[in-house]
Amino acid sequence: MKRNNYIYRSSMLYRLLLLTSVILLGAASCTKNFETYNTDNTAVNTDIASLMKHIQMGIYNFSNGGDPNSYQLQQNLNADCFSGYMMSANPFGGNTNLNYFLVTGWNGEAFKVVYLDVLAYINQLKGLGVDQDYPAVWAVAQIVQVMAMDRATDIYGPLPYSQAGAARSDVPYDSQQDIYNSFFTQLDAAAATLRNFISSGEQLPFQFSSMDLVYDGDFTHWLQLANSLRLRLAMHIVKADPALARTEAEKALDPAAGGVITDNAGNMNVKVSGAGFSNPLVFIARNWTDINIGAPIQAYLSGYNDPRIGRYMDKSTDDAFPAQYVGIRIGSSVIKTAYQTYSTINMKDGSNPSFTLNTPVQLMTAAEVYFLRAEAALRGWANAGGAAQALYEQGVNTSLAQWGVPDADYVNDDTSTPAAYTDPKNAANNAPAPSGITIKWDEAATNEQKLERIITQKWIAMFPEGQEAWTEFRRTGYPKLFPVVNNNSGGTIDTDIQVRRLPYPQNEYNTNRNELNKGIQLLGGADNGGTRLWWDVDKGNF
Structure with a gap:
């Protein structure tokens, strides 16, 4: 099939970037000479609405229309699976990311997407004078840039x-x-612009709603998203720079900053x-049967x-174990005809399945923000807005409400623990329960x-957004995964430590080798999947 040819070719096919100006991106800039990255002969549309829509859809790349190959390589066959959320029944030939044989032809996609499908289009907005004429719109573009670029640096370093x-x-x-420091600077500017715009009562001369897909x-x-994103980024760096993490988190949570996301409408x-x-996740799961639920x-x-x-x-559709919830363990030796009957995302069961081809893509939720605040409170940081237990329980209940399954007793369950995993078709894949952690808060715990x-x-609540889930697993070691x-x-x-990053794309070795080698020195280890960011x-953690 066409997508498998796309996946397996040895070098990425990049579209011709029809920009004559250099890439200038405000407080921070993107990369060089992107002519080498592109082979599509379609000119970039310079209409503001089109550009704004493109950058929002480019974060989690479905900006290329009816062919979700890009997203499949950008995220699905790495972070979605590394996070414990998913695993493919398709062996894709045998040695792949899913058994840690990191495929060169797959792993440059996230690099390409952030520069070509987000930052290049933001440059077009700047070229149209949006930063000067419509600062509030530019502030939104900067928030999108930070979110997209953070995902890229958290993949590569x-x-x-x-x-x-x-x-x-x-x-x-x-x-x-330095990249994280740039993020905080960009969010400073964007948040200040939005606060001023909102307080002034100013109106744009066009309907921003027509180009706002969120x-x-x-x-x-x-503005609340900008503050919530700052809180997320601050927590990412809590081990590397505890003082800055606390400063940025407390800034995000300062009531004078404009607030964070507090309900599912946000x-x-x-x-x-x-x-x-x-x-694209639904397309891949439904039309290609290329992704299943992870163990x-x-x-x-x-x-x-x-x-x-x-x-x-x-539930599974297998005649041997029908109507059961059964995931696939990462790294399993699979045969598609045998394993595609295991559980998938909810596309068919029940009267109102959660996932359809038109389901919006989830990138950040109120529940995640409550869990971030719970961790801030646990660490004794200011402005968390409550005790760790109350914020934790609010995070759980906000997630349950988001999915339409409120359950007042769930947070009081002090006996249930994660289950062991049994593969009905291959006992070699079985594994004991990954953790004994219960749900109910225990104030006497460490x-x-x-x-x-x-x-x-938090990991349960962020499903199915595997990029942030993988980041938090790497940062904290939780949840414990098979x-x-x-x-x-x-x-x-290391099998126990698990994969920590993706290697740089081959195109960077071909076109920017000297500077890439300096970047690898900054990384502090070899350019492979075992080096920590x-x-x-x-x-x-404490």
């Missing part, structure tokens, strides 16, 4: 940013620490917009008797135990 777009043949890499033109919600869900577009999320939800299980996943409880429920069954990394990735510090 150091990237070209501050000097990207410079008129030179080689573009330097910035350390991940909040229908509500700038207050964008969730960042990017709508599917335009003919030929669809939710960890099924084991946790089954063991907890979690009411979200039927909203997250469908901080480490409390954090495991917070992050485990290790990969078959590790074909050749010793570069700057914020991924090998030490305890």
Whole structure:
């Protein structure tokens, strides 16, 4: 099939970037000479509404219409599976990311997407004078840029940013620490602009709602997202730079900043917009049968008797074990005809399945923010807005409400624990329960135990957004996940520690090798899947 040819070719097919100006991106910039990255002969549309829609859809790449190959490689066959949410029944030839044989032809997609489908279009907005003429719209574009670029740096580590777009043949890499500092600076500017715009009562000369695929033109919600994103980024770096993490988190939570997301109406869900577009995760699962539920999320939800299980996943369709929730363990040796009958995302079960081709893409939720606040309170930071227990319980209940399964007794369950995993077709894939953590808050527990409880429920609540879930697993070690069954990394990735990043794309070695090598020095280890990122510090959480 066409998509498999796309996946397996040895070098990525990049579209011709029809920009004559260098890439200038406000407070931070993207990379160099992107002519080499593109082969599509379609000119970039310079209409503001079209550009704004494109960048929002480019974060989780479904900006290419009816062919979700890009998203499949950008996220689904890495972070979605590394996070414990998903696993493919398709072996894709045998050695792949899913057994830690990291495929060169797959792993440059996230790099390409952030520069070509987000940052290049933001440059077009700047070229139209949006930053000067419509600062509030530009502020939204900057928030989108930070969210998209954070996902890229949390995949690879150091990237070209501050000097990207410079008129030179080689573009330097910035350390991940410097990139995060740039994020906070950009969010400072964007949030200040939005606060001023909202307080002034000023109106735009056009309907921003027509180009806002998240909040229908509500700038207050964008301000709350900016503050929530700052809180997320602050927590990412708590081990690497505890002082800055606390400062930025307390700034995000300062009531004078404009607030964070507090209810499900503020969730960042990017709508599917335009003919030929669809939710790419659903497309891959339904049309290609290329992705199934992962064993960890099924084991946790089954063991907890979690009411979200039927909203997250469908039951198996296998004649040998019909109508059961059964995931697939990462690294399993699979045959598609045998394993595609295991559980998938909820596309068919029940009267109102959670996932359709038109389901908006979820990138951040109120529940996640409550769990971030719970961790802030646990760490003794100011402005959390409550005690850790209350915020934890509010996070759980907000998630249950989001999925339409409120259950007042769930947070009081002090006996249920995650289940062991049994593969009905291959006992070699079986695994004992990954953790003994219960749901009910225990004030007498250690901080480490409390954090495991917070992050485990946060992980459940963030489903199916695997990128942030993988980041939080790497940062905290939670939730505890089943290790990969078959590790074909050749010793570069530790089975127990699990995969920490993706290698840089081959195109960077071909076109920017000298600066890439300096970037690898900034990374502090080999360019492979076992090297930790700057914020991924090998030490305890407290």
